[in-house]
Amino acid sequence: xxxxxxxxxxxxxxxxxxxxxxxxxxxxxxxxxxxxPLCGDDINLFLLVDEENxxxxxxxxxxxxxxxxxxxxxxxxxxxxxxxxxxxxxxxQFQGMILGELDPDKDTHDLGKTAVFGGVKEYPSxxxxxxxxxxxxxxxxxxxxxxxxxx
Amino acid sequence: xxxxxxxxxxxxxxxxxxxxxQKFLSDEMPLIYLDxxxxxxxxxxxxxxxxRFYEEECATVRRGVYSLSEKATAQYEAARKKxxxxxxxxxxxxxxxxxxTEAINLVAQSYxxxxxxxxxxxxxxxxEHHANLVPWQLICAEKGADLRVIxxxxxxxxxxxxxxxxxxxxxxxxxxxxISNVLGTVxxxxxLIDAAHRVGAKVLVDAAQSAPHxxxxxxxxxxxxxxxxxHKLYGPTGIGVLYGRYEILAEMPPYQAGGDxxxxxxxxxxxxxxxxxxxxxxxxxxxxxxxxxxxxxxxKAIGLxxxxxxxxxxxxxxxxxxSQIPELQIHGQANEKASLISFTLDHIHPHDIGTILDQEVGxxxxxxxxxxxxxxxxxxxxxxxxxxxxxYNTFAEIDKLxxxxxxxxxxxxxx
Numbered sequence: 165x166x167x168x169x170x171x172x173x174x175x176x177x178x179x180x181x182x183x184x185x186x187x188x189x190x191x192x193x194x195x196x197x198x199x200x201p202l203c204g205d206d207i208n209l210f211l212l213v214d215e216e217n218x219x220x221x222x223x224x225x226x227x228x229x230x231x232x233x234x235x236x237x238x239x240x241x242x243x244x245x246x247x248x249x250x251x252x253x254x255x256x257q258f259q260g261m262i263l264g265e266l267d268p269d270k271d272t273h274d275l276g277k278t279a280v281f282g283g284v285k286e287y288p289s290x291x292x293x294x295x296x297x298x299x300x301x302x303x304x305x306x307x308x309x310x311x312x313x314x315x
Numbered sequence: 316x317x318x319x320x321x322x323x324x325x326x327x328x329x330x331x332x333x334x335x336x337q338k339f340l341s342d343e344m345p346l347i348y349l350d351x352x353x354x355x356x357x358x359x360x361x362x363x364x365x366x367r368f369y370e371e372e373c374a375t376v377r378r379g380v381y382s383l384s385e386k387a388t389a390q391y392e393a394a395r396k397k398x399x400x401x402x403x404x405x406x407x408x409x410x411x412x413x414x415x416t417e418a419i420n421l422v423a424q425s426y427x428x429x430x431x432x433x434x435x436x437x438x439x440x441x442x443e444h445h446a447n448l449v450p451w452q453l454i455c456a457e458k459g460a461d462l463r464v465i466x467x468x469x470x471x472x473x474x475x476x477x478x479x480x481x482x483x484x485x486x487x488x489x490x491x492x493x494i495s496n497v498l499g500t501v502x503x504x505x506x507l508i509d510a511a512h513r514v515g516a517k518v519l520v521d522a523a524q525s526a527p528h529x530x531x532x533x534x535x536x537x538x539x540x541x542x543x544x545x546h547k548l549y550g551p552t553g554i555g556v557l558y559g560r561y562e563i564l565a566e567m568p569p570y571q572a573g574g575d576x577x578x579x580x581x582x583x584x585x586x587x588x589x590x591x592x593x594x595x596x597x598x599x600x601x602x603x604x605x606x607x608x609x610x611x612x613x614x615k616a617i618g619l620x621x622x623x624x625x626x627x628x629x630x631x632x633x634x635x636x637x638s639q640i641p642e643l644q645i646h647g648q649a650n651e652k653a654s655l656i657s658f659t660l661d662h663i664h665p666h667d668i669g670t671i672l673d674q675e676v677g678x679x680x681x682x683x684x685x686x687x688x689x690x691x692x693x694x695x696x697x698x699x700x701x702x703x704x705x706x707y708n709t710f711a712e713i714d715k716l717x718x719x720x721x722x723x724x725x726x727x728x729x730x
Binding site: 166167168171172177181202203204227228229230231287289290293 | 662663664665666667670671674675683684691697698726727728
Protein backbone atom coordinates (compact mmCIF):
# COMPACT_ATOMS: atom_id res chain seq x y z
CA UNK A 165 0.00 0.00 0.00
CA UNK A 166 1.35 3.44 -0.88
CA UNK A 167 2.08 5.92 1.90
CA UNK A 168 -0.86 8.02 0.82
CA UNK A 169 -3.30 5.11 0.66
CA UNK A 170 -2.21 4.16 4.15
CA UNK A 171 -3.10 7.66 5.31
CA UNK A 172 -6.42 7.86 3.52
CA UNK A 173 -7.74 4.36 4.15
CA UNK A 174 -11.44 3.92 3.49
CA UNK A 175 -12.03 3.39 7.21
CA UNK A 176 -10.71 6.90 7.87
CA UNK A 177 -12.65 8.43 4.99
CA UNK A 178 -15.78 6.68 6.22
CA UNK A 179 -15.44 7.96 9.79
CA UNK A 180 -14.67 11.48 8.57
CA UNK A 181 -17.77 11.52 6.42
CA UNK A 182 -20.03 9.75 8.93
CA UNK A 183 -18.59 10.51 12.36
CA UNK A 184 -19.89 8.27 15.17
CA UNK A 185 -20.93 9.69 18.55
CA UNK A 186 -21.18 13.12 17.01
CA UNK A 187 -22.95 15.77 19.08
CA UNK A 188 -23.15 17.04 22.61
CA UNK A 189 -23.86 15.12 25.82
CA UNK A 190 -26.75 16.67 27.78
CA UNK A 191 -25.20 15.38 30.99
CA UNK A 192 -21.45 15.09 31.23
CA UNK A 193 -18.79 14.92 33.90
CA UNK A 194 -15.70 15.78 31.87
CA UNK A 195 -15.16 18.15 28.98
CA UNK A 196 -12.29 19.60 26.96
CA UNK A 197 -11.94 21.69 23.82
CA UNK A 198 -9.06 20.98 21.48
CA UNK A 199 -7.71 23.33 18.83
CA UNK A 200 -5.15 22.74 16.13
CA PRO A 201 -4.34 26.22 14.83
CA LEU A 202 -2.44 24.88 11.83
CA CYS A 203 -5.45 23.23 10.19
CA GLY A 204 -8.08 25.13 12.14
CA ASP A 205 -9.35 21.81 13.53
CA ASP A 206 -11.66 21.99 16.52
CA ILE A 207 -12.78 19.15 18.76
CA ASN A 208 -15.19 19.62 21.63
CA LEU A 209 -15.23 16.46 23.72
CA PHE A 210 -17.85 15.47 26.32
CA LEU A 211 -17.52 12.48 28.64
CA LEU A 212 -19.80 10.93 31.22
CA VAL A 213 -17.72 9.03 33.78
CA ASP A 214 -19.54 7.05 36.48
CA GLU A 215 -18.64 6.40 40.14
CA GLU A 216 -16.55 3.40 39.13
CA ASN A 217 -14.43 5.60 36.88
CA UNK A 218 -15.85 4.03 33.74
CA UNK A 219 -16.53 6.11 30.65
CA UNK A 220 -20.26 5.54 30.27
CA UNK A 221 -20.81 7.83 27.36
CA UNK A 222 -18.82 10.04 25.04
CA UNK A 223 -19.68 12.51 22.31
CA UNK A 224 -17.81 15.10 20.35
CA UNK A 225 -18.50 18.08 18.18
CA UNK A 226 -15.99 19.49 15.81
CA UNK A 227 -14.87 20.54 12.42
CA UNK A 228 -11.67 20.16 10.52
CA UNK A 229 -9.74 17.88 8.23
CA UNK A 230 -10.65 14.26 7.67
CA UNK A 231 -7.80 12.99 9.84
CA UNK A 232 -8.83 15.02 12.90
CA UNK A 233 -12.52 14.20 12.62
CA UNK A 234 -12.05 10.50 11.86
CA UNK A 235 -9.60 10.22 14.75
CA UNK A 236 -12.15 11.75 17.15
CA UNK A 237 -14.87 9.45 15.85
CA UNK A 238 -12.79 6.31 16.22
CA UNK A 239 -11.49 7.40 19.61
CA UNK A 240 -15.06 7.76 20.82
CA UNK A 241 -15.89 4.20 19.80
CA UNK A 242 -12.70 2.84 21.31
CA UNK A 243 -12.82 4.44 24.76
CA UNK A 244 -16.55 4.05 25.46
CA UNK A 245 -16.77 1.60 28.37
CA UNK A 246 -13.08 1.97 29.28
CA UNK A 247 -11.87 3.04 32.69
CA UNK A 248 -10.03 6.32 33.03
CA UNK A 249 -6.76 4.44 33.51
CA UNK A 250 -7.36 2.33 30.42
CA UNK A 251 -8.20 5.42 28.38
CA UNK A 252 -5.04 7.20 29.49
CA UNK A 253 -3.05 4.08 28.62
CA UNK A 254 -4.61 4.16 25.15
CA UNK A 255 -3.58 7.79 24.86
CA UNK A 256 0.04 6.82 25.55
CA GLN A 257 -0.11 3.98 23.04
CA PHE A 258 -1.66 6.20 20.36
CA GLN A 259 0.93 8.89 20.98
CA GLY A 260 3.71 6.29 20.83
CA MET A 261 2.38 4.98 17.52
CA ILE A 262 2.10 8.44 15.97
CA LEU A 263 5.63 9.29 17.04
CA GLY A 264 6.93 6.02 15.59
CA GLU A 265 7.87 4.52 18.97
CA LEU A 266 5.21 1.84 18.83
CA ASP A 267 4.78 -0.31 15.74
CA PRO A 268 1.14 -1.43 15.66
CA ASP A 269 2.07 -4.39 13.44
CA LYS A 270 4.75 -5.75 15.79
CA ASP A 271 4.22 -4.41 19.30
CA THR A 272 1.33 -5.37 21.53
CA HIS A 273 -1.32 -2.72 21.97
CA ASP A 274 -5.00 -2.23 22.66
CA LEU A 275 -5.61 0.43 20.04
CA GLY A 276 -8.06 -1.63 18.02
CA LYS A 277 -9.22 0.12 14.88
CA THR A 278 -7.51 3.36 15.88
CA ALA A 279 -4.24 1.68 14.87
CA VAL A 280 -5.28 2.64 11.32
CA PHE A 281 -3.68 6.04 12.03
CA GLY A 282 -0.22 4.45 12.13
CA GLY A 283 0.47 5.83 8.64
CA VAL A 284 0.21 9.42 9.89
CA LYS A 285 3.76 9.30 11.24
CA GLU A 286 4.96 9.69 7.65
CA TYR A 287 3.32 13.12 7.55
CA PRO A 288 4.76 15.33 10.29
CA SER A 289 2.39 18.19 9.52
CA UNK A 290 -0.63 15.93 10.02
CA UNK A 291 0.39 14.31 13.33
CA UNK A 292 -1.28 17.16 15.21
CA UNK A 293 -4.53 16.48 13.37
CA UNK A 294 -4.56 12.82 14.36
CA UNK A 295 -3.67 13.34 17.99
CA UNK A 296 -5.90 16.36 18.67
CA UNK A 297 -8.88 14.37 19.96
CA UNK A 298 -6.58 12.24 22.12
CA UNK A 299 -5.09 15.32 23.74
CA UNK A 300 -8.62 16.57 24.39
CA UNK A 301 -9.43 13.22 25.99
CA UNK A 302 -6.37 13.40 28.21
CA UNK A 303 -7.14 17.02 29.11
CA UNK A 304 -10.72 16.14 30.01
CA UNK A 305 -9.87 13.05 32.07
CA UNK A 306 -7.07 14.67 33.98
CA UNK A 307 -9.36 17.61 34.59
CA UNK A 308 -6.37 19.86 34.39
CA UNK A 309 -7.54 21.93 31.49
CA UNK A 310 -10.71 22.85 29.72
CA UNK A 311 -8.90 23.75 26.55
CA UNK A 312 -5.86 22.37 24.76
CA UNK A 313 -4.00 23.34 21.64
CA UNK A 314 -1.68 21.20 19.56
CA UNK A 315 0.30 24.22 18.42
CA UNK B 316 -1.17 33.14 -31.31
CA UNK B 317 -1.00 31.67 -27.86
CA UNK B 318 -1.14 34.11 -25.01
CA UNK B 319 2.10 32.83 -23.59
CA UNK B 320 3.80 33.66 -26.87
CA UNK B 321 2.14 37.02 -26.98
CA UNK B 322 3.58 37.75 -23.56
CA UNK B 323 7.00 37.18 -25.06
CA UNK B 324 8.29 35.03 -22.23
CA UNK B 325 10.56 32.11 -22.78
CA UNK B 326 9.30 30.20 -19.77
CA UNK B 327 11.61 27.22 -20.23
CA UNK B 328 14.64 29.50 -20.27
CA UNK B 329 13.35 31.26 -17.16
CA UNK B 330 12.72 27.95 -15.38
CA UNK B 331 16.27 26.86 -16.11
CA UNK B 332 17.49 29.69 -13.89
CA UNK B 333 15.68 28.36 -10.80
CA UNK B 334 17.55 25.43 -9.22
CA UNK B 335 14.59 24.32 -7.09
CA UNK B 336 12.38 23.97 -10.15
CA GLN B 337 14.73 21.27 -11.46
CA LYS B 338 13.95 19.20 -8.38
CA PHE B 339 12.11 15.90 -8.52
CA LEU B 340 10.11 14.71 -5.52
CA SER B 341 10.50 11.14 -6.78
CA ASP B 342 11.81 9.50 -9.96
CA GLU B 343 8.90 10.55 -12.09
CA MET B 344 7.43 13.41 -10.13
CA PRO B 345 8.87 16.87 -10.66
CA LEU B 346 8.10 19.53 -8.08
CA ILE B 347 5.24 21.76 -9.17
CA TYR B 348 5.42 24.84 -7.02
CA LEU B 349 2.13 26.73 -6.76
CA ASP B 350 2.60 28.51 -3.44
CA UNK B 351 4.11 31.68 -4.81
CA UNK B 352 1.92 33.99 -2.75
CA UNK B 353 3.60 32.53 0.34
CA UNK B 354 7.13 32.71 -0.98
CA UNK B 355 8.78 32.60 -4.38
CA UNK B 356 11.69 30.48 -5.51
CA UNK B 357 15.08 32.09 -6.04
CA UNK B 358 16.92 32.41 -9.35
CA UNK B 359 20.56 31.36 -9.50
CA UNK B 360 21.81 34.92 -9.80
CA UNK B 361 20.22 35.87 -6.46
CA UNK B 362 21.71 32.82 -4.80
CA UNK B 363 25.10 33.60 -6.35
CA UNK B 364 24.91 37.21 -5.19
CA UNK B 365 24.39 36.21 -1.57
CA UNK B 366 27.11 33.60 -1.82
CA ARG B 367 29.52 36.15 -3.28
CA PHE B 368 28.88 38.55 -0.43
CA TYR B 369 29.74 35.93 2.16
CA GLU B 370 32.68 34.55 0.20
CA GLU B 371 34.31 37.79 -0.86
CA GLU B 372 32.70 40.90 0.57
CA CYS B 373 31.44 40.21 4.06
CA ALA B 374 31.77 43.12 6.46
CA THR B 375 29.38 45.17 8.51
CA VAL B 376 28.16 48.44 7.06
CA ARG B 377 28.49 52.07 8.12
CA ARG B 378 31.02 51.23 10.84
CA GLY B 379 34.33 50.00 9.56
CA VAL B 380 37.06 52.33 8.30
CA TYR B 381 38.70 49.51 6.36
CA SER B 382 38.12 49.00 2.68
CA LEU B 383 36.09 45.80 2.98
CA SER B 384 33.52 47.55 5.15
CA GLU B 385 33.52 50.62 2.95
CA LYS B 386 32.80 48.45 -0.05
CA ALA B 387 30.01 46.61 1.76
CA THR B 388 28.53 49.96 2.79
CA ALA B 389 28.62 51.22 -0.79
CA GLN B 390 26.90 48.07 -2.02
CA TYR B 391 24.28 48.16 0.70
CA GLU B 392 23.45 51.77 -0.17
CA ALA B 393 23.47 50.91 -3.88
CA ALA B 394 20.89 48.22 -3.11
CA ARG B 395 18.78 50.87 -1.40
CA LYS B 396 19.05 53.05 -4.51
CA LYS B 397 17.98 50.12 -6.68
CA UNK B 398 14.88 49.56 -4.56
CA UNK B 399 14.13 53.29 -4.66
CA UNK B 400 14.38 53.34 -8.47
CA UNK B 401 12.24 50.21 -8.71
CA UNK B 402 9.47 51.97 -6.79
CA UNK B 403 9.94 55.49 -8.13
CA UNK B 404 11.07 56.83 -4.74
CA UNK B 405 14.19 58.44 -3.25
CA UNK B 406 16.85 56.43 -1.43
CA UNK B 407 16.30 58.29 1.83
CA UNK B 408 12.68 57.10 1.76
CA UNK B 409 13.65 53.42 1.69
CA UNK B 410 14.06 51.65 5.04
CA UNK B 411 15.24 48.04 5.05
CA UNK B 412 13.36 45.83 7.49
CA UNK B 413 13.28 42.12 8.04
CA UNK B 414 10.01 41.88 6.13
CA UNK B 415 6.58 43.39 5.55
CA THR B 416 5.42 42.44 9.02
CA GLU B 417 8.21 44.35 10.69
CA ALA B 418 7.73 47.30 8.35
CA ILE B 419 4.05 47.59 9.29
CA ASN B 420 4.84 47.20 12.98
CA LEU B 421 7.40 49.98 12.58
CA VAL B 422 4.78 52.35 11.17
CA ALA B 423 2.17 51.37 13.76
CA GLN B 424 4.55 51.67 16.71
CA SER B 425 6.36 54.80 15.54
CA TYR B 426 3.98 56.85 13.42
CA UNK B 427 0.79 55.35 14.89
CA UNK B 428 1.95 55.79 18.44
CA UNK B 429 2.87 59.44 17.92
CA UNK B 430 -0.27 60.58 16.11
CA UNK B 431 -3.12 58.45 17.43
CA UNK B 432 -5.25 59.72 20.27
CA UNK B 433 -8.27 58.41 22.09
CA UNK B 434 -11.30 58.41 19.80
CA UNK B 435 -9.30 58.48 16.56
CA UNK B 436 -10.09 56.04 13.78
CA UNK B 437 -7.79 53.67 11.93
CA UNK B 438 -9.26 52.10 8.82
CA UNK B 439 -8.35 48.69 7.42
CA UNK B 440 -10.22 46.27 5.14
CA UNK B 441 -11.84 42.90 5.67
CA UNK B 442 -9.24 41.25 3.46
CA GLU B 443 -6.13 42.17 5.43
CA HIS B 444 -3.43 39.68 6.25
CA HIS B 445 -2.92 39.41 10.02
CA ALA B 446 0.28 41.42 9.49
CA ASN B 447 -1.76 44.47 8.49
CA LEU B 448 -4.41 43.90 11.12
CA VAL B 449 -2.91 42.88 14.44
CA PRO B 450 -0.30 45.70 14.64
CA TRP B 451 -3.16 48.20 14.24
CA GLN B 452 -5.31 46.36 16.74
CA LEU B 453 -2.52 46.61 19.31
CA ILE B 454 -1.80 50.30 18.82
CA CYS B 455 -5.52 51.17 18.73
CA ALA B 456 -6.06 49.33 22.01
CA GLU B 457 -3.11 51.15 23.55
CA LYS B 458 -4.30 54.55 22.38
CA GLY B 459 -8.04 54.07 22.77
CA ALA B 460 -8.52 54.49 19.03
CA ASP B 461 -11.16 52.70 16.95
CA LEU B 462 -10.19 50.16 14.35
CA ARG B 463 -12.82 50.13 11.61
CA VAL B 464 -13.08 47.64 8.78
CA ILE B 465 -14.12 48.29 5.17
CA UNK B 466 -16.38 45.36 4.25
CA UNK B 467 -16.17 43.26 1.09
CA UNK B 468 -18.93 41.89 -1.14
CA UNK B 469 -19.60 38.36 -2.40
CA UNK B 470 -17.04 38.66 -5.18
CA UNK B 471 -14.35 39.78 -2.75
CA UNK B 472 -14.34 43.43 -3.75
CA UNK B 473 -14.37 46.33 -1.30
CA UNK B 474 -17.81 47.86 -0.83
CA UNK B 475 -17.06 51.37 -2.05
CA UNK B 476 -20.14 53.05 -0.54
CA UNK B 477 -19.16 51.77 2.89
CA UNK B 478 -15.61 52.94 2.33
CA UNK B 479 -16.82 56.46 1.60
CA UNK B 480 -19.10 56.34 4.66
CA UNK B 481 -16.18 55.29 6.84
CA UNK B 482 -14.09 58.15 5.48
CA UNK B 483 -16.59 60.51 7.06
CA UNK B 484 -15.15 59.42 10.42
CA UNK B 485 -11.98 61.24 9.28
CA UNK B 486 -9.63 58.33 9.95
CA UNK B 487 -6.05 59.28 10.71
CA UNK B 488 -4.67 56.19 9.01
CA UNK B 489 -5.86 53.92 6.21
CA UNK B 490 -3.85 50.68 6.14
CA UNK B 491 -4.84 48.55 3.22
CA UNK B 492 -3.58 45.77 1.03
CA UNK B 493 -3.05 46.33 -2.67
CA ILE B 494 -3.79 42.70 -3.52
CA SER B 495 -5.50 40.16 -1.27
CA ASN B 496 -3.34 37.13 -0.53
CA VAL B 497 -6.49 35.01 -0.20
CA LEU B 498 -8.90 36.29 -2.83
CA GLY B 499 -6.49 37.74 -5.36
CA THR B 500 -8.57 40.92 -5.47
CA VAL B 501 -6.64 43.87 -6.86
CA UNK B 502 -7.88 46.89 -4.96
CA UNK B 503 -8.28 50.22 -6.82
CA UNK B 504 -5.39 51.50 -4.81
CA UNK B 505 -4.95 54.93 -6.39
CA UNK B 506 -8.60 55.72 -5.94
CA LEU B 507 -8.45 54.62 -2.29
CA ILE B 508 -5.32 56.66 -1.60
CA ASP B 509 -6.73 59.80 -3.21
CA ALA B 510 -10.03 59.52 -1.36
CA ALA B 511 -8.29 58.95 1.99
CA HIS B 512 -5.96 61.90 1.39
CA ARG B 513 -8.95 64.14 0.76
CA VAL B 514 -10.09 63.59 4.37
CA GLY B 515 -6.57 64.03 5.73
CA ALA B 516 -5.71 60.38 6.36
CA LYS B 517 -2.23 58.96 5.85
CA VAL B 518 -2.21 55.76 3.80
CA LEU B 519 -0.12 52.63 4.24
CA VAL B 520 -0.25 50.18 1.32
CA ASP B 521 0.64 46.54 1.89
CA ALA B 522 2.22 45.72 -1.46
CA ALA B 523 3.52 42.27 -0.46
CA GLN B 524 1.36 40.61 -3.10
CA SER B 525 1.50 43.29 -5.78
CA ALA B 526 5.18 44.19 -6.10
CA PRO B 527 6.08 40.78 -7.62
CA HIS B 528 3.28 40.90 -10.18
CA UNK B 529 2.82 44.41 -11.52
CA UNK B 530 4.77 47.63 -11.93
CA UNK B 531 4.41 50.09 -9.05
CA UNK B 532 5.06 53.78 -9.52
CA UNK B 533 4.90 55.59 -6.22
CA UNK B 534 5.06 59.00 -7.92
CA UNK B 535 1.73 58.13 -9.48
CA UNK B 536 0.14 56.23 -6.58
CA UNK B 537 1.34 58.68 -3.96
CA UNK B 538 0.97 56.57 -0.79
CA UNK B 539 2.47 57.77 2.49
CA UNK B 540 3.85 54.35 3.35
CA UNK B 541 4.21 51.20 1.30
CA UNK B 542 5.72 47.88 2.33
CA UNK B 543 7.15 45.08 0.21
CA UNK B 544 8.57 41.68 1.02
CA UNK B 545 11.90 40.47 -0.35
CA HIS B 546 11.18 36.76 -0.38
CA LYS B 547 7.90 37.18 -2.25
CA LEU B 548 9.86 39.09 -4.90
CA TYR B 549 12.29 36.28 -5.78
CA GLY B 550 14.74 37.62 -3.19
CA PRO B 551 15.91 36.13 0.09
CA THR B 552 13.98 35.82 3.33
CA GLY B 553 14.72 38.21 6.18
CA ILE B 554 14.57 41.36 4.06
CA GLY B 555 11.69 43.72 3.46
CA VAL B 556 11.21 47.32 2.53
CA LEU B 557 9.36 50.19 4.08
CA TYR B 558 8.85 53.14 1.80
CA GLY B 559 7.90 56.25 3.76
CA ARG B 560 7.38 59.75 2.45
CA TYR B 561 10.47 61.60 3.64
CA GLU B 562 8.71 64.48 5.42
CA ILE B 563 6.78 61.93 7.48
CA LEU B 564 9.75 59.68 8.23
CA ALA B 565 11.74 62.73 9.33
CA GLU B 566 9.20 63.47 12.07
CA MET B 567 8.86 59.91 13.28
CA PRO B 568 10.52 58.67 16.49
CA PRO B 569 12.72 55.55 16.37
CA TYR B 570 11.06 52.14 16.38
CA GLN B 571 13.92 50.10 17.77
CA ALA B 572 17.00 51.51 19.40
CA GLY B 573 20.61 50.40 19.18
CA GLY B 574 23.69 50.86 17.12
CA ASP B 575 23.86 52.72 13.82
CA UNK B 576 20.72 54.77 14.39
CA UNK B 577 22.21 57.42 16.62
CA UNK B 578 24.00 60.71 16.14
CA UNK B 579 25.42 60.89 19.63
CA UNK B 580 24.83 58.99 22.81
CA UNK B 581 25.51 60.00 26.37
CA UNK B 582 23.97 58.47 29.47
CA UNK B 583 21.72 61.50 29.71
CA UNK B 584 20.54 61.92 26.15
CA UNK B 585 20.72 60.36 22.74
CA UNK B 586 20.07 62.07 19.44
CA UNK B 587 19.11 60.05 16.44
CA UNK B 588 20.26 59.99 12.85
CA UNK B 589 18.05 60.98 9.95
CA UNK B 590 15.92 58.49 8.05
CA UNK B 591 16.32 55.91 6.73
CA UNK B 592 19.12 54.88 9.13
CA UNK B 593 17.15 56.06 12.16
CA UNK B 594 14.93 53.03 11.58
CA UNK B 595 17.69 50.49 11.00
CA UNK B 596 19.04 49.81 14.48
CA UNK B 597 21.73 47.17 14.67
CA UNK B 598 23.59 45.44 11.89
CA UNK B 599 21.14 45.28 8.98
CA UNK B 600 20.57 42.25 6.73
CA UNK B 601 23.28 43.26 4.25
CA UNK B 602 23.28 40.02 2.25
CA UNK B 603 19.50 40.19 2.16
CA UNK B 604 19.55 43.70 0.74
CA UNK B 605 22.09 42.71 -1.93
CA UNK B 606 20.02 39.63 -2.78
CA UNK B 607 16.88 41.71 -3.07
CA UNK B 608 18.62 44.21 -5.36
CA UNK B 609 19.75 41.32 -7.54
CA UNK B 610 16.19 39.95 -7.63
CA UNK B 611 14.98 43.36 -8.78
CA UNK B 612 17.56 43.27 -11.60
CA UNK B 613 16.31 39.82 -12.54
CA UNK B 614 12.66 40.90 -12.64
CA LYS B 615 13.45 44.10 -14.52
CA ALA B 616 15.35 42.15 -17.16
CA ILE B 617 12.24 40.06 -17.80
CA GLY B 618 9.90 43.02 -17.47
CA LEU B 619 6.98 43.35 -15.07
CA UNK B 620 4.65 44.19 -17.97
CA UNK B 621 5.43 40.86 -19.61
CA UNK B 622 5.17 39.08 -16.27
CA UNK B 623 1.76 40.61 -15.69
CA UNK B 624 0.48 39.57 -19.14
CA UNK B 625 1.74 36.02 -18.83
CA UNK B 626 0.43 35.55 -15.30
CA UNK B 627 -2.98 36.87 -16.37
CA UNK B 628 -3.02 34.13 -19.03
CA UNK B 629 -2.13 31.53 -16.38
CA UNK B 630 -4.94 32.79 -14.19
CA UNK B 631 -7.47 32.63 -17.04
CA UNK B 632 -6.45 29.12 -17.89
CA UNK B 633 -6.48 27.92 -14.28
CA UNK B 634 -9.87 29.53 -13.65
CA UNK B 635 -11.32 27.75 -16.68
CA UNK B 636 -9.80 24.39 -15.76
CA UNK B 637 -10.79 24.51 -12.09
CA SER B 638 -14.31 25.76 -12.85
CA GLN B 639 -14.93 22.53 -14.76
CA ILE B 640 -14.38 20.43 -11.63
CA PRO B 641 -17.68 19.47 -9.96
CA GLU B 642 -18.16 20.72 -6.38
CA LEU B 643 -15.21 23.08 -6.64
CA GLN B 644 -15.93 26.58 -5.45
CA ILE B 645 -13.62 29.47 -6.22
CA HIS B 646 -13.45 32.13 -3.49
CA GLY B 647 -12.75 35.57 -4.87
CA GLN B 648 -14.25 36.57 -8.21
CA ALA B 649 -13.17 40.18 -8.36
CA ASN B 650 -13.13 41.93 -11.70
CA GLU B 651 -9.45 42.58 -11.41
CA LYS B 652 -7.58 39.65 -9.92
CA ALA B 653 -3.98 38.64 -9.39
CA SER B 654 -2.75 35.21 -10.39
CA LEU B 655 -4.01 33.12 -7.52
CA ILE B 656 -7.06 30.98 -6.90
CA SER B 657 -8.51 30.13 -3.50
CA PHE B 658 -10.90 27.23 -3.60
CA THR B 659 -12.81 24.71 -1.56
CA LEU B 660 -14.06 21.31 -2.62
CA ASP B 661 -17.43 20.51 -1.11
CA HIS B 662 -16.80 18.98 2.33
CA ILE B 663 -13.22 17.96 1.74
CA HIS B 664 -10.91 19.87 4.06
CA PRO B 665 -8.17 21.94 2.35
CA HIS B 666 -5.46 20.18 4.36
CA ASP B 667 -6.53 16.86 2.94
CA ILE B 668 -6.43 18.43 -0.53
CA GLY B 669 -2.94 19.77 0.18
CA THR B 670 -1.54 16.45 1.36
CA ILE B 671 -3.01 14.50 -1.55
CA LEU B 672 -1.86 16.99 -4.21
CA ASP B 673 1.64 16.84 -2.79
CA GLN B 674 1.78 13.07 -2.67
CA GLU B 675 -0.09 12.18 -5.85
CA VAL B 676 0.99 14.82 -8.36
CA GLY B 677 3.83 16.70 -6.64
CA UNK B 678 1.89 19.96 -6.51
CA UNK B 679 2.68 22.29 -3.61
CA UNK B 680 -0.24 24.54 -2.67
CA UNK B 681 -1.16 26.41 0.48
CA UNK B 682 -4.01 25.14 2.62
CA UNK B 683 -5.27 26.93 5.67
CA UNK B 684 -6.51 30.29 6.83
CA UNK B 685 -3.69 32.18 5.07
CA UNK B 686 -3.16 34.40 8.12
CA UNK B 687 -6.58 35.91 7.45
CA UNK B 688 -8.88 34.32 10.00
CA UNK B 689 -11.51 37.10 10.00
CA UNK B 690 -11.78 36.74 6.22
CA UNK B 691 -12.27 32.97 6.50
CA UNK B 692 -15.14 33.66 8.87
CA UNK B 693 -16.71 36.03 6.33
CA UNK B 694 -16.37 33.42 3.61
CA UNK B 695 -17.98 30.88 5.93
CA UNK B 696 -15.15 28.36 5.60
CA UNK B 697 -12.55 27.24 8.15
CA UNK B 698 -9.85 27.27 5.51
CA UNK B 699 -9.28 27.29 1.76
CA UNK B 700 -6.84 25.69 -0.61
CA UNK B 701 -4.86 28.22 -2.63
CA UNK B 702 -2.86 27.84 -5.80
CA UNK B 703 -0.80 30.92 -6.59
CA UNK B 704 1.17 31.31 -9.79
CA UNK B 705 4.41 32.91 -10.86
CA UNK B 706 5.86 33.55 -14.29
CA TYR B 707 7.88 30.32 -14.11
CA ASN B 708 4.72 28.24 -13.89
CA THR B 709 3.39 26.55 -17.01
CA PHE B 710 0.02 25.64 -18.44
CA ALA B 711 0.98 21.96 -18.12
CA GLU B 712 1.47 22.46 -14.37
CA ILE B 713 -2.07 23.79 -14.13
CA ASP B 714 -3.29 20.65 -15.92
CA LYS B 715 -1.48 18.63 -13.27
CA LEU B 716 -3.19 20.64 -10.52
CA UNK B 717 -6.62 19.93 -12.06
CA UNK B 718 -5.75 16.27 -12.44
CA UNK B 719 -4.65 16.12 -8.80
CA UNK B 720 -7.90 17.68 -7.61
CA UNK B 721 -9.80 14.99 -9.51
CA UNK B 722 -7.72 12.40 -7.63
CA UNK B 723 -8.69 14.03 -4.34
CA UNK B 724 -12.34 13.57 -5.30
CA UNK B 725 -11.71 9.93 -6.14
CA UNK B 726 -10.06 9.22 -2.78
CA UNK B 727 -13.00 10.86 -1.01
CA UNK B 728 -15.51 8.90 -3.10
CA UNK B 729 -16.87 12.00 -4.77
CA UNK B 730 -17.00 10.44 -8.22
